[in-house]
Amino acid sequence: MSAKPSRKGAANAAKTAQLAKIAQKAKPGLVLLATTHRVAPGLLTWRGWETLRSAGRVLAGSQDHPLLPYVLDAGVVVEVTEPVARELVDAARGERVVWLAAPDGDERLMREIGQIAVEDPVDIEVLHGSYDLPGARLLDLVAVMDTLRRECPWDAQQTHESLVRYLLEESYEVAETVEEGDYGALREELGDVLMQVAFHSVVAAEREDETAFTIDDVAAGIVDKLVRRHPHVFADVAVSGADEVNANWEEIKAAERADKDGGEASALDGVPIAQPALSLAAQLQRRAGRLEVPDELFPAGGGVGERLFELVRQARDEGRDPEAELRAVSRVFRDRVQAWEREQSVPSG
Numbered sequence: 146m147s148a149k150p151s152r153k154g155a156a157n158a159a160k161t162a163q164l165a166k167i168a169q170k171a172k173p174g175l176v177l178l179a180t181t182h183r184v185a186p187g188l189l190t191w192r193g194w195e196t197l198r199s200a201g202r203v204l205a206g207s208q209d210h211p212l213l214p215y216v217l218d219a220g221v222v223v224e225v226t227e228p229v230a231r232e233l234v235d236a237a238r239g240e241r242v243v244w245l246a247a248p249d250g251d252e253r254l255m256r257e258i259g260q261i262a263v264e265d266p267v268d269i270e271v272l273h274g275s276y277d278l279p280g281a282r283l284l285d286l287v288a289v290m291d292t293l294r295r296e297c298p299w300d301a302q303q304t305h306e307s308l309v310r311y312l313l314e315e316s317y318e319v320a321e322t323v324e325e326g327d328y329g330a331l332r333e334e335l336g337d338v339l340m341q342v343a344f345h346s347v348v349a350a351e352r353e354d355e356t357a358f359t360i361d362d363v364a365a366g367i368v369d370k371l372v373r374r375h376p377h378v379f380a381d382v383a384v385s386g387a388d389e390v391n392a393n394w395e396e397i398k399a400a401e402r403a404d405k406d407g408g409e410a411s412a413l414d415g416v417p418i419a420q421p422a423l424s425l426a427a428q429l430q431r432r433a434g435r436l437e438v439p440d441e442l443f444p445a446g447g448g449v450g451e452r453l454f455e456l457v458r459q460a461r462d463e464g465r466d467p468e469a470e471l472r473a474v475s476r477v478f479r480d481r482v483q484a485w486e487r488e489q490s491v492p493s494g
Contacts, residue, residue, distance in 0.1 A: 171199045174268030175237035177255065179246045180212060183281040187215030193274030197221050201240030204233070212245050230257035234267050287360055290343045294351075305348055312341040324472065373397060395435065412436055423468045426457040434461075 176196055180189070189197075189212075197203055203221055205213055206228040216223055226232075228244070228251065236242050244251075255271075262269055293300040315337040322334045346360035374397050376382035377390065384390050402414050412432045418425060433442070443458065444451045460467040 171201070171241040172268065173201075173238055173240050174242070174270065175233055175258070176200070176241065176243045177246050177251070177258075177269070177271045178243055178274050179250060179271060180248075180273070180275045181277050181281070182211070182248045183277050183284050184275040186211035189274040190276075193272060194219065196243060196272060199241065200243040202236065203243045203245065205245040206247055206251070210245055211248065216245070228254045230254055230261055234258060234261050234265070237267055237269075286339065286343050290340070290347045294347045300344075303344070303348065305345060308341065308344055308348070312338070312345075315341055324469065324476075373401075421468060423453075423457060423471060426454050427461060427467050430458055430461055 178193060178196065180186070180193075197216060197219070198221060200221075202224060203216065204224045204226055206226070207213075208225050210225075213223060213225075223245070233242060233244055244254075246255075258269065261267075295301070315334065319331070319334045319338055322328075322331050342363065343360055346358065346363055349357055350359045351357070372379045374394050375390075376393065376397075377384040382393065384393065398415075399412070412435060413429060416425070416428050416432060420428070430443075444454050457467045460470060
């Protein structure tokens with residue numbers, strides 16, 4: 146009496162039969178199987194694997210093709226040959242041929258095949274066996290920064306300290322782009338800031354003590370922080386609106402600081418003193434305002450510093466950003482001076 150086949154065995158047999166039928170029905174033609182190097186080799190779509198298993202011939206241009214070990218492990222026979230467009234097209238007239246495109250896309254080969262097909266038509270399909278996910282180009286940025294750190298003399302000698310000025314400059318350029326409404330340039334400016342983040346991460350990864358970290362550590366840290374501080378999204382906390390979201394954020398942040406410092410946290414902890422003075426005064430006042438500190442704690446007097454501090458307070462009471470307000474006025478002054486300069490340079494008469 147024969148044993149009853151298992152459910153898994155039956156499923157595999159059905160899949161094998163299905164592939165056999167597909168192979169029989171596969172029409173002659175050329176399939177150019179393209180993949181992205183940003184996805185681990187071997188992670189192909191079902192249609193990609195289906196096409197490989199049902200092909201009459203599968204060819205690759207190099208023994209070092211990243212897909213080759215995984216395709217061979219799947220029982221697919223692969224021929225390694227020189228990528229000659231005419232030979233591929235001719236072979237595809239009699240059977241289904243799959244070409245494993247190189248990681249760079251084999252653009253030159255693709256163009257040559259296209260030119261031949263225009264003069265002497267043949268069924269050609271470009272099949273994407275894997276796709277870039279959102280954020281995939283960040284992997285390219287990491288790879289480029291690693292290469293620059295190794296091979297560029299200027300990049301190789303940079304430190305956290307030497308890079309700080311560039312991070313500040315790029316951040317100010319982002320602020321200026323937004324304030325001027327030049328959103329077309331914003332993508333490039335944000336890219337410059339992102340490059341600085343990647344650069345600092347490359348430098349940090351070279352250390353061998355407990356202060357070392359990688360770009361993955363940076364990303365993991367901000368992801369964890371965002372999840373913790375948005376319990377109304379990632380947990381079961383209910384909020385009535387944006388004000389309550391802000392209140393929860395500050396409460397969670399204070400608790401995190403207390404855990405980190407091992408003591409009572411101050412509302413002013415974490416305020417960077419190195420920031421521009423107007424922004425510093427505004428942030429200190431904003432934090433103190435949440436505590437409803439008494440008025441007598443605010444600086445009083447006729448000095449320039451006291452008067453500026455009070456002007457910052459007035460701007461906050463009016464819902465204005467003192468830094469942005471002064472920058473806007475300064476921009477008007479700059480434009481007026483430049484216009485005056487141009488007028489003075491125009492010859493009279």
